Amino acid sequence: MKRAGWAVLLTFILLALLGPMLIELDGTAHYEERFAAVSWKHWLGTDYAGRDVWAQLVHGSRDIMLIAFSTGAFAVLLALLIGVGSALAGGALDALLVGAIDVFLTVPSFPLMAILSALFRVGNPITFGLLLALWSWPGLARSLRAQVQVLQHREFMEVARLMRMGPWHILWGEIFPNLVPYLSLNFILIARNAITASVGIMMLGLVPLRVENWGMMLNLAAFQSGALFLPQGRLYLLAPLSAIVIFQYSLILVASSLEEYFDPRLRRG
Amino acid sequence: MKKRLLLSLLTVWVALTFTFVLVRQMPGDVLHTLALQLQNTHGLAYAQAREMAKLQICYDPDEPIFSQYCTYLSNLAHANLGRSTTYRIPVTQILASALPWTVFITFLSAGFSFALGVTLGFWTAWRRGTWLDPALTFYATLTQAIPDFLLGVMLLLVLGVQLQWLPLRGAYSAETDPGFNLPFLVSLGQHAILPVLAFSIPAIGSWALSAKATATSVLGEDYLQVARAKGLKPWRILRDYLGRNAIVPLISSLATNLGALLGGSMLIETLFGFPGLGYFLAQSIGTRDYPLMQGLFLLSTLAIVAGNLSAEWLSRRIDPRSRR
Numbered sequence: 001m002k003r004a005g006w007a008v009l010l011t012f013i014l015l016a017l018l019g020p021m022l023i024e025l026d027g028t029a030h031y032e033e034r035f036a037a038v039s040w041k042h043w044l045g046t047d048y049a050g051r052d053v054w055a056q057l058v059h060g061s062r063d064i065m066l067i068a069f070s071t072g073a074f075a076v077l078l079a080l081l082i083g084v085g086s087a088l089a090g091g092a093l094d095a096l097l098v099g100a101i102d103v104f105l106t107v108p109s110f111p112l113m114a115i116l117s118a119l120f121r122v123g124n125p126i127t128f129g130l131l132l133a134l135w136s137w138p139g140l141a142r143s144l145r146a147q148v149q150v151l152q153h154r155e156f157m158e159v160a161r162l163m164r165m166g167p168w169h170i171l172w173g174e175i176f177p178n179l180v181p182y183l184s185l186n187f188i189l190i191a192r193n194a195i196t197a198s199v200g201i202m203m204l205g206l207v208p209l210r211v212e213n214w215g216m217m218l219n220l221a222a223f224q225s226g227a228l229f230l231p232q233g234r235l236y237l238l239a240p241l242s243a244i245v246i247f248q249y250s251l252i253l254v255a256s257s258l259e260e261y262f263d264p265r266l267r268r269g
Numbered sequence: 270m271k272k273r274l275l276l277s278l279l280t281v282w283v284a285l286t287f288t289f290v291l292v293r294q295m296p297g298d299v300l301h302t303l304a305l306q307l308q309n310t311h312g313l314a315y316a317q318a319r320e321m322a323k324l325q326i327c328y329d330p331d332e333p334i335f336s337q338y339c340t341y342l343s344n345l346a347h348a349n350l351g352r353s354t355t356y357r358i359p360v361t362q363i364l365a366s367a368l369p370w371t372v373f374i375t376f377l378s379a380g381f382s383f384a385l386g387v388t389l390g391f392w393t394a395w396r397r398g399t400w401l402d403p404a405l406t407f408y409a410t411l412t413q414a415i416p417d418f419l420l421g422v423m424l425l426l427v428l429g430v431q432l433q434w435l436p437l438r439g440a441y442s443a444e445t446d447p448g449f450n451l452p453f454l455v456s457l458g459q460h461a462i463l464p465v466l467a468f469s470i471p472a473i474g475s476w477a478l479s480a481k482a483t484a485t486s487v488l489g490e491d492y493l494q495v496a497r498a499k500g501l502k503p504w505r506i507l508r509d510y511l512g513r514n515a516i517v518p519l520i521s522s523l524a525t526n527l528g529a530l531l532g533g534s535m536l537i538e539t540l541f542g543f544p545g546l547g548y549f550l551a552q553s554i555g556t557r558d559y560p561l562m563q564g565l566f567l568l569s570t571l572a573i574v575a576g577n578l579s580a581e582w583l584s585r586r587i588d589p590r591s592r593r
Contacts, residue, residue, distance in 0.1 A: 106573055111569060115291070119291075119554075119557070200416065218419075223539075245419065252413060256410075
């Protein structure tokens with residue numbers, strides 16, 4: 001099961017990297033081929049404007065991965081900066097940052113993400129990821145702060161300090177390696193939540209990205225083109241939906257396999 | 270508790286200030302757009318339309334920023350949130366009409382999923398090592414992978430469009446007469462099933478997992494061994510010994526959860542055309558209706574803060590151990 005998760009994730013990444021080079025996307029409308037059925041020419045049928053669904057799915061995978069992984073990367077970076085910084089700084093700065101973390105944890109994040117990304121007319125996946133990351137870091141920052149506080153009192157830190165190692169060495173050589181398992185796990189979890197949030201925002205039609213983006217496909221299929229109500233339109237709706245669910249499930253499996261890898265006590269049998 | 274209260278006030282203040290800044294930092298001149306609109310619809314001179322627009326969205330860029338902020342706060346204190354630019358009625362009126370719908374659907378879904386999930390979790394903990402355990406874990410991970418609104422799409426497709434068992438949109442049928450009569454209540458119930466299922470199917474799994482975890486920790490306690498040794502009937506142990514103790518932490522997470530849900534789900538309410546807070550929030554963002562957006566955002570922040578505070582209060586009330 002765990003291996004299947006990695007295999008599916010790798011397939012998706014390869015699809016996003018190589019797919020668009022191998023499969024051509026014809027973005028022009030062919031109304032005579034509207035909602036065509038599955039065939040050799042159209043593996044997953046066509047959409048309301050006669051465009052190939054499979055080609056859209058392949059080309060759209062890039063945007064989804066970019067949004068998910070850029071949110072993960074930005075949020076982990078922010079959490080590291082604020083969580084570790086807060087623990088190391090201590091005193092008034094620590095109290096201030098802890099207050100900020102608590103406020104960010106409390107304000108309703110999905111409405112905020114939706115409001116900001118709609119009003120600032122986000123136009124590309126990376127900016128979108130950055131905006132989502134602004135509201136995805138506080139949980140991780142809080143636990144990083146707690147972990148660093150515990151680490152600071154461990155023996156190896158005492159030794160490092162006694163050996164007069166510089167602050168950079170202590171940070172990169174002693175603290176950081178201890179946080180890696182936790183960071184990689186949370187990177188995956190944040191990326192997964194970013195998919196849900198970004199797809200949701202796009203499905204509401206608040207961020208107009210390209211039509212082959214999975215969230216946009218869902219928006220067009222469910223709210224705009226009436227594909228939801230047409231038996232021929234089912235595939236256009238279900239293709240991006242299933243892709244999202246399978247991708248998310250693979251991320252959950254990967255996260256739990258990482259958890260077991262880093263914490264052997266969780267391994268069974 | 271004092272610290273918690275202070276933090277809540279801080280959060281509300283940040284949210285207030287955020288919406289204040291938001292309208293002023295927006296790309297495009299909000300006031301100008303509305304003034305032009307009013308000029309056309311009311312046949313006013315531009316200067317006059319601009320004055321009217323200022324009043325409607327409670328925003329006057331000609332004043333110094335500090336006095337703008339004071340006016341903003343005093344308006345909020347008097348429950349004056351301005352007028353919605355799309356619906357042309359006071360924002361408070363829209364909030365008052367949408368809130369009961371969201372409260373209705375939220376309490377129904379949260380109550381249903383909590384009752385079912387917690388029972389399932391306790392039962393699984395009680396019957397450790399049977400097939401229930403892996404089945405529950407599988408159900409919970411699978412439903413977690415499906416965002417609730419996509420689950421809603423699937424339910425709508427199967428139960429609404431394909432089988433035509435349930436109505437697709439709205440909170441009740443337009444043919445019924447809202448009030449305390451049977452046809453209306455039946456229609457209300459039918460319309461609520463799909464959104465409640467979309468909320469509950471994933472929620473049941475996560476409630477069951479946390480109930481299982483708390484129950485498992487209680488199972489190791491000595492008093493449970495004593496109860497078993499006394500030869501009490503299993504259902505009595507489950508209800509009076511296990512249930513009572515394991516449910517304490519769960520009730521305060523229910524309060525937190527309710528607070529988070531009370532802002533309304535933009536996606537589920539939009540998908541099912543359900544006229545709650547989330548539906549109007551999504552509409553207001555789409556149409557750039559700042560006063561309405563601001564009111565809804567503030568309301569959902571208040572709901573979360575209230576949920577957190579009552580969770581804290583409840584856990585102190587029920588669990589004497591947390592009173593120090």
